[in-house]
Amino acid sequence: MAKIRVLVADDHTVVRKGLKMLLADEDSVEIVGEAADGQEVLDKIPETKPDVVILDISMPKISGIEAAKAIAQQYSSVKSLMFSMHNNQDYILKSVENGASGYLLKDTDKEEIMLALQKVSQGDKYFPPTISSVFVDALLGRSRGRASARGNDDTPLSKLSRKERQILTMIAEGLNSREIADKLGLSIRTVTNHRANMLRKTKVKNTVELVRIAVEEKKS
Amino acid sequence: MKDETGSYESRIRTIALLEGQEEERKRLARELHDGVGQLLTGIRLQLDCLHNAAFNESQLESYQVLKELVLETIETVRQVSFDLMPGVLTDFGLPAALRLFSEKATKVSGVEVIFSSQGNLFQWPENLEIHLYRIVQEAVNNSLKYAKAKKIEVILTNNGGAVNLRITDDGTGFDLKEVQKKKSVHSGLNNMKLRAELIGGSFEISSVKKKGTTVSVQLNT
Numbered sequence: 001m002a003k004i005r006v007l008v009a010d011d012h013t014v015v016r017k018g019l020k021m022l023l024a025d026e027d028s029v030e031i032v033g034e035a036a037d038g039q040e041v042l043d044k045i046p047e048t049k050p051d052v053v054i055l056d057i058s059m060p061k062i063s064g065i066e067a068a069k070a071i072a073q074q075y076s077s078v079k080s081l082m083f084s085m086h087n088n089q090d091y092i093l094k095s096v097e098n099g100a101s102g103y104l105l106k107d108t109d110k111e112e113i114m115l116a117l118q119k120v121s122q123g124d125k126y127f128p129p130t131i132s133s134v135f136v137d138a139l140l141g142r143s144r145g146r147a148s149a150r151g152n153d154d155t156p157l158s159k160l161s162r163k164e165r166q167i168l169t170m171i172a173e174g175l176n177s178r179e180i181a182d183k184l185g186l187s188i189r190t191v192t193n194h195r196a197n198m199l200r201k202t203k204v205k206n207t208v209e210l211v212r213i214a215v216e217e218k219k220s
Numbered sequence: 221m222k223d224e225t226g227s228y229e230s231r232i233r234t235i236a237l238l239e240g241q242e243e244e245r246k247r248l249a250r251e252l253h254d255g256v257g258q259l260l261t262g263i264r265l266q267l268d269c270l271h272n273a274a275f276n277e278s279q280l281e282s283y284q285v286l287k288e289l290v291l292e293t294i295e296t297v298r299q300v301s302f303d304l305m306p307g308v309l310t311d312f313g314l315p316a317a318l319r320l321f322s323e324k325a326t327k328v329s330g331v332e333v334i335f336s337s338q339g340n341l342f343q344w345p346e347n348l349e350i351h352l353y354r355i356v357q358e359a360v361n362n363s364l365k366y367a368k369a370k371k372i373e374v375i376l377t378n379n380g381g382a383v384n385l386r387i388t389d390d391g392t393g394f395d396l397k398e399v400q401k402k403k404s405v406h407s408g409l410n411n412m413k414l415r416a417e418l419i420g421g422s423f424e425i426s427s428v429k430k431k432g433t434t435v436s437v438q439l440n441t
Contacts, residue, residue: 010258012259014258014259014262014263015258015261015265017262018261018262018263018264018265018266018268018269019265021265021266021269022265022266022268022269058253058254058307085253085254085257085258085261085294085298086307086308087298088308088320089319089320090308090311090312090316091308091311106257106258106264106294107261107264107291107294107295110268110271162312162313166345166346169345
């Protein structure tokens with residue numbers, strides 16, 4: 001049987017090293033590469049050709065969730081397995097919504113990591129029992145706050161990240177990119193990127209249109 | 221401007237102090253969660269590598285205890301980080317954070333803490349969300365600590381920009397005048413009021429003995 005090719009992405013060396021050592025004596029698994037942030041993951045996929053990417057959520061540049069989304073879009077044969085400290089609903093659901101095939105907490109033991117790698121590499125989903133209950137809760141609507149908090153999921157604004165919404169609010173208040181950059185402690189380039197991404201995500205022609213939608217949604 | 225929270229200058233000082241404190245809490249919470257938490261994960265993974273080692277009986281016992289201790293430490297770090305400043309508040313906003321806070325409070329206290337919300341609630345500046353979150357934290361903790369409540373409701377609504385936050389319990393209630401004398405409760409109430417005013421809102425507290433207490437904040441965004 002071919003080995004499962006695994007790319008490990010975490011901004012902490014100790015975690016990458018730990019995972020590598022833990023999986024080193026497993027004949028069915030081969031660590032084909034490491035990445036320290038979301039961008040590096042995307043850059044390394046073509047050369048390393050992994051079956052599964054183990055992704056941390058909080059990483060610099062591109063977060064694990066955003067990376068999972070990009071992987072699902074660009075490399076449909078590569079599966080994302082989240083490996084995170086975050087044990088609550090929002091991170092788990094957001095990961096799954098963005099194409100993750102599995103979600104493990106960082107205190108998971110080796111057997112469970114192996115099981116998850118096997119399942120996910122075969123094209124199945126894998127969630128440990130503690131996490132599965134999150135889906136049931138969400139289905140049963142115990143998360144009323146969440147549903148209404150995010151508004152109608154079909155609106156263009158629901159596609160924006162939190163940071164993007166924050167920037168959009170500032171644009172609506174009449175701030176320019178430099179002022180926004182100063183206020184948020186970002187570079188102008190990052191703000192400009194966010195603006196471009198907002199237009200791409202919402203498929204709206206220009207920022208004026210986007211601000212109009214934002215203002216209307218706020219009224220409703 | 222002079223009122224029970226002191227002179228104008230002292231209020232400005234309090235505001236600066238509060239905001240500095242929140243910044244620091246946020247930094248610490250992240251450092252714990254992403255820094256210490258990851259180091260512990262590293263320890264956990266390395267420990268797991270010894271899974272098949274040829275330990276004698278007492279070594280095996282130490283190994284098991286060590287593993288449990290690390291897991292417990294990871295959980296504690298998560299909890300302390302959450303108490304300082306929940307990552308979910310910064311990453312997903314106030315409703316998500318309040319829901320999680322209510323779930324955790326229910327689990328820890330056994331008292332039913334229910335969160336519900338209505339309207340569009342996702343476009344607020346972070347400091348506004350932090351202040352509202354702290355008000356809920358203080359109010360719910362007060363209810364749990366003093367009111368012997370069976371049920372606490374946290375309701376957040378936005379009606380065309382008019383935001384209303386309400387925390388109601390069915391506990392013992394209290395006499396506001398009597399409570400003002402108790403320093404710890406008094407400063408907690410003042411803190412909530414100060415935070416509400418800081419974000420341009422109005423703060424109200426009403427309590428009826430044997431019926432319960434309602435804390436509410438109203439503001440226009």
